[in-house]
Amino acid sequence: MTPSKKYFRLSVFVLLTFVVLCSCGTKSSKNSNTPDKATPEAIRVIVSSDIGGTDPDDFQSMIHLFLYADTLDIEGLISSPFGFGGKKNILDVIDQYEKDYPNLVSYSDKYPTADSLRSITKQGATEVANYTGVGNSTEGSEWIIKCARRDDPRPLNLLVWGGIEDLAQALHDAPDILPKLRVYYIGGPNKKWTPDAYQYIADNHPNLWIIESNATYRGWFTGGDQSEEWSNTGFPEKYISGQGTMANFFMTQLDGTIKMGDTPSLAWLLKGDAEDPSKPGWGGQYVRAWDRPYYLYSKMPSASDSIQEFSILEIALSVENDLPQLPEAKLLVENQALAGTFMEDGRVRFRFSPKSDKIFQFKVESNVAELNGKSGEVTVFIPPPHLAEQASEKFPNWWTDDPNPEYMEGKHIGAKTVSKWRKEYLTDFAKRIQRCAKPAK
Numbered sequence: 398m399t400p401s402k403k404y405f406r407l408s409v410f411v412l413l414t415f416v417v418l419c420s421c422g423t424k425s426s427k428n429s430n431t432p433d434k435a436t437p438e439a440i441r442v443i444v445s446s447d448i449g450g451t452d453p454d455d456f457q458s459m460i461h462l463f464l465y466a467d468t469l470d471i472e473g474l475i476s477s478p479f480g481f482g483g484k485k486n487i488l489d490v491i492d493q494y495e496k497d498y499p500n501l502v503s504y505s506d507k508y509p510t511a512d513s514l515r516s517i518t519k520q521g522a523t524e525v526a527n528y529t530g531v532g533n534s535t536e537g538s539e540w541i542i543k544c545a546r547r548d549d550p551r552p553l554n555l556l557v558w559g560g561i562e563d564l565a566q567a568l569h570d571a572p573d574i575l576p577k578l579r580v581y582y583i584g585g586p587n588k589k590w591t592p593d594a595y596q597y598i599a600d601n602h603p604n605l606w607i608i609e610s611n612a613t614y615r616g617w618f619t620g621g622d623q624s625e626e627w628s629n630t631g632f633p634e635k636y637i638s639g640q641g642t643m644a645n646f647f648m649t650q651l652d653g654t655i656k657m658g659d660t661p662s663l664a665w666l667l668k669g670d671a672e673d674p675s676k677p678g679w680g681g682q683y684v685r686a687w688d689r690p691y692y693l694y695s696k697m698p699s700a701s702d703s704i705q706e707f708s709i710l711e712i713a714l715s716v717e718n719d720l721p722q723l724p725e726a727k728l729l730v731e732n733q734a735l736a737g738t739f740m741e742d743g744r745v746r747f748r749f750s751p752k753s754d755k756i757f758q759f760k761v762e763s764n765v766a767e768l769n770g771k772s773g774e775v776t777v778f779i780p781p782p783h784l785a786e787q788a789s790e791k792f793p794n795w796w797t798d799d800p801n802p803e804y805m806e807g808k809h810i811g812a813k814t815v816s817k818w819r820k821e822y823l824t825d826f827a828k829r830i831q832r833c834a835k836p837a838k
Contacts, residue, residue, distance in 0.1 A: 439469055440468075440469050440470065440551070440554055440666050441469075441472055441551050441553045441554060442472065442553075442554050442666065443471075443475065443541060443544060443553065443554070444459075444471070444475065444556045444663075445521060445537065445557045445558060445560075445561075445563055446477065446478075446487065446559055447476075447477055448478065448482060448486045448487055448490075449481060449486030450478025450479050450480050450481060450482035452586075453651055454650065454656035455559070455659055456647070457650050457655070457656060457657045458657050458659040458660045458663070459487065459490045460644075460646065461657060461663065461826065463490070463643065464643075464826070464830055465667060465829065466514075467505040467508045468507075468667070469666070471517070472517060473517050473518075473519060473537075473541065473544055474487050474514065474517060474518045474519070475563055476518070476537070477521035477522050477523070477560045477562060477563050478559065479525060479559070479560060483520060484518055484519065484520040487518050488515060488518060490646070491511050491514050492511070493642045493643045493646045494643060497641045497832075498510070498511060499836070500833055500836045501832050501833060503836035504832050504836075504837045517540075520537060521536065521562070521563040522537065522538075522560060522562035522566070525590060525593070526562050526565065526593045526594040527593060527736075528593055528738035528746060528748070529593070529597065530565050530600075531569040531594070531597055532562075533566075535562075535566065537563040538567040538570065539567075539570075541555065541563060541564065541567040541574070542571040542574055545567075545571070545578060546571070546573075546574060552578070552579045553579065554671070555579070555580045555581070556581050556659070556663060557580060557587070557662075558659035559583075559587055560587060560590060561587065561591050561598065562591060562594045564598065565597050568601070568602050572602070575605055578605065578606060579606050579607075580605060580606065580607040581607075581608045581610065581680065582608065582609050583659050583661075583662060584610055585610075585611040585612055585614070585752045588611065588707060588750045589749075589751070589752045592709050592748040593748055595750070596709050596748065599689045599691075599792075603791050603793075604792075604793060604794060605795070606794040606795075608674050608681075608683055608797070609796065609798075610661065610662070610680075610681060610683075610811075611706075611707040611752075611798055612707075612798050612809040612810045612811055612812055613661070613682075613683070613798045613799075613809075613811030613812055613814055614658055614681070614812075614815065615658070616661070616806055616813060616814065617655075617656075617657055617664075617816070618656050618657065619806045619812055619816065620806035620807075620812055620819075621815075621816030621817060621818075621819030621820070622820055627819060627823060629656070632655060632823055633648060633654065633655060636830070637653075637827075637830055638653070640833055640834045641830065641834045642833065643830070643833055644834070647830075661815050662680060663680075664679035664680040664815075665679065667679055667680075667825075668822070678818075679815070679818050679821070679822045681798075681814045681815045682799060682814035683811070683814075684788070684796065684799045685788035685792075685795070686796055686797040687784045687785075687789050688787075688791060688792070689789070690704070690708035690780075691708065691709045692711065693711045694713070695714075696773075697712065697759060697773030698710075698759075698774065698775040699773060699774060699775075700756055700775070703775070703776040703777070704751070704778075706752070706777050706778065706779050707751070707752065708750065708751070709749075710750070710751070711748050711749075712728065712747045713740075713745070713746045714745050714771065715743060715744055716739075716743055716744065716745060716768065717767065718765075720739065721764055721765065723764075724763070725737075725763060726745050726763035726764075726765060726768050727761070728747040728749065728759055728761055729760045729761070730758065730759050731757065735747050735748065735749055745765075745768065751775075753808075754778055754779045755776075756774055756775070756776050757774060759773045759775075760772045779800070779808060779810065780798075780800045780810065781800060782802060784800055785799055785800055799811045799814065
């Protein structure tokens with residue numbers, strides 16, 4: 398072969414190699430059905446939300462999430478409501494996002510398209526788990542598994558804004574995904590509605606890496622600087638109203654008042670040390686969890702019986718007489734009617750999780766005569782500060798609210814570790830939502 402031919406072939410080889418390398422480094426088309434990636438270092442996120450269900454503030458938190466979507470790899474949006482609500486409610490917010498997208502993408506080409514967000518929106522559990530804590534897989538639980546099993550060295554952050562059923566089901570069906578997960582769980586009221594799924598995880602997957610925020614999250618809307626433009630009503634009026642389509646949609650929720658109670662889970666990823674919850678950040682500051690409080694009573698408790706706030710109370714009542722063919726029993730407490738489970742050991746079991754410190758009163762309604770009308774009560778107390786020094790060996794990666802009194806907002810433990818950042822995170826929120834109103838210069 399002549400030198401000129403060798404040179405020609407070498408030149409063609411080098412050129413083709415360069416083209417291939419450039420193609421591999423190019424970002425995928427924004428019309429793709431896969432989520433657009435932010436950067437190789439971006440944080441992987443799945444959000445599980447009860448949006449449209451029992452708590453409308455998830456609409457506000459979803460808008461906040463989309464404003465920061467250029468900084469994250471959003472891999473899943475799961476609807477897990479109780480009562481009304483469903484996947485359609487997430488899609489409704491995406492519709493609003495799509496109208497603001499032309500302006501948003503002028504600031505950063507890393508904002509995902511509306512179609513890519515729609516492609517990763519899944520339906521999760523719509524009913525609370527039974528006593529076992531698990532049931533049938535859902536589109537949402539299967540999506541968690543699929544994402545966690547991807548060949549990606551980065552951890553997968555699961556932000557749980559509602560029921561924890563889909564996480565419990567995913568862990569039950571694919572326990573191998575546990576090391577990949579980093580969970581931020583807005584507990585408190587959500588734990589109140591889903592005690593069985595929570596207890597399943599605590600009993601069967603104690604090595605899970607999880608932040609259990611039972612009260613700390615309240616600092617987003619409770620405490621901090623609440624003066625004038627920084628108040629829950631003043632801030633939206635001055636900085637959100639009129640700032641684009643999502644902003645106007647935000648103002649239709651909760652009469653335009655800030656709650657956004659699930660947003661601290663996202664804020665944790667925006668500013669803080671995602672691997673060390675003991676360090677301060679917008680999403681709070683946490684301590685290693687003490688043994689997860691669980692109380693078992695074989696009779697109806699009385700006011701002299703006391704349990705921790707956010708604990709799991711299980712009442713197991715014996716049934717001596719023959720049961721009807723389809724026995725039923727409900728434990729009535731405040732606005733809940735907790736279904737009882739009749740076990741082979743001759744007991745009916747109820748689980749309850751209190752979200753405040755006071756005396757709770759119980760009453761049983763049942764078609765089993767010896768159960769019907771049984772009543773009781775229990776005194777609930779705020780976790781004392783010394784528990785922060787009793788990190789559990791059983792739960793090595795479990796984090797929870799710091800009960801130190803200096804971090805309390807009223808009776809809400811840990812809330813000041815969020816509220817102290819109020820001006821900072823709201824100022825950043827205001828800058829972000831202004832992107833929706835007009836394109837970058």
